[in-house]
Amino acid sequence: MAPKNLAEVPAEEVAAFVKSFDNILFDCDGVLLLGEDIIPGVKDSVNSMKEMGKEIKLITNNSFRTTREWNEIFEDVELEFTSHDVIFPTKAVIHYLQAKKFNKKAFVLGQPAMVEELKEYGIGVYDYKDCPKLKHVSDLEDYIGDDLSIGAVIVDLDFNLTYPKLMKAATILKRPDVHFIFCATDKTAPFGENYKIIGSYFIGETLEMITGRKPVILGKPSVTYNNFVKKNYKKIDPARTLFVGDSLMTDMLFATKCNYQKLLVLTGTTSYETMMSCSKEVSPKYYLRSLGDLHKLLN
Ligand SMILES: [Mg+2]
Incomplete structure (x- = not known):
């Protein structure tokens, strides 16, 4: 109907x-x-x-806000909610990693708010330094290698994503014990009248295809995300x-x-x-x- x-x-x-x-x-x-x-x-x-x-x-x-920023936006628009009333993927990621007693670093393909929130809750985050413009394939090697201090790859929308960073994520995921977590799997998001944001679906999908790994999905429409909703x-x-x-x-x-x-x-x-x-x-x-x-x- x-x-x-x-x-x-x-x-x-x-x-x-x-x-x-x-x-x-x-x-x-x-x-x-x-x-x-x-x-x-x-x-x-x-x-x-x-x-x-x-x-x-x-x-x-939406993982583009920290707990503090969620409280701020509710106050700004005068909606009577607090950060306790909102579930966003970063919260689910923190809960997931804490439950696994995660004590390595996370490699984050996500916005600064996600990184800030993870650190706030005691999750170590690998400090990825942007690399200079690369001219040749051989230049890539220094920027895409594995690092054994990393134990999780977290994928969300990352406006600062670079090719070497994506390749490094793929390298890290070759180790089967590395957690592969995918947050927002949206293909698009609204952004003003003239644009649509290209969603993180394409980032996670690329890594799935290249590595053959299946991520844990901690965002809608995943039922795993709903299990976290029900816990709360x-x-x-x-x-x-x-x-x-x-x-x-x-x-x-x-x-x-x-x-x-x-x-x-x-x-x-x-x-x-x-x-x-x-x-x-x-x-x-x-x-x-x-x-x-x-x-x-x-x-
Ligand atoms: Mg929406």
Whole structure:
């Protein structure tokens, strides 16, 4: 059945839908936020849900903020959340490595916030120095070698990724005891009106192909990531939980795999046309043009 616009169904249907869940899991980018800005109306919608007694948590693939920076953005946009309310991949990575009693260094293909957060929680991080411009194949050798102090390769979106750094990751992963962790597997992310960010999917996929290794995935749509979510938010009953996201292959697929109810919003990566032609596996029952419209349906 084609997704229905929640704003166009009868009031009784909206009421029945809202009654069908106690917990809401929101994705952040493209749902609550666009860059550093809150999407219009979202604050009212979130507050309406809280007033109705819904328990709200945030599940993102965005590791571009540290715990401190998550607290700052919530304060800036006046959303009543703290870093305790948000699960982001770096948190899951820290938990994963601590559980493995990891005592080597991590080689991080990720943004500075991820590196900072890992260090903050006592995970050693290999200090990769950018190399000069290389002219010949023979110049590569000094920059791509293994280092036995490294025990994990962590892959996320890395705006400063270089060819030698990628090659070094592949070299390190030849050792089978090295943890291979892949965070955000998104193919794209929204970025202003004129661009789409090329997602870290292509970085992790390249390493998988070259090394033949299978990573542990600690980001949506992985069920392993959901196990970490469940550890943190014990009250969640999937049948009584709504997942709200903007991406079909990240959010809606995650919700399907974890048996959450689904609501898609069109303020992020998915267009109306793409949603209407998507597979049954990721198709939501309801969608909204924007989460900012939700509070208007409740009054
Ligand atoms: Mg999103």
